[in-house]
Amino acid sequence: MTTRALPHFSLEEQLAYGRFNMKEIAALARISERKVRDDAQTGKLQTFLHGRQRFATGPNVRRYVQGGAAP
Secondary structure, three states: OOOOOOOOOOHHHHHHHOEEEHHHHHHHHOOOHHHHHHHHHHOOOOOEEEOOEEEEEHHHHHHHHOOOOOO
16 A cells, blocks of 8 residues: 655645635634634634535635735
8 A cells, every 4th residue: 555645835825725724723823713713703704614614715814814804
């Protein structure tokens, strides 16, 4: 059985094209996961569901971390 290593992407590439879960967003913004979830619920951060897990796209996370409003 062979395994392939997953490609490593820089933070800039992830913020441009990737997605982040609530825990990752909280770590990037240096705030609690509860605050991130509250902001997602009030519309300050646009998120989407994939199965049962909530994510935000890289560009939305960049705006959120920099203090910008959701489009």
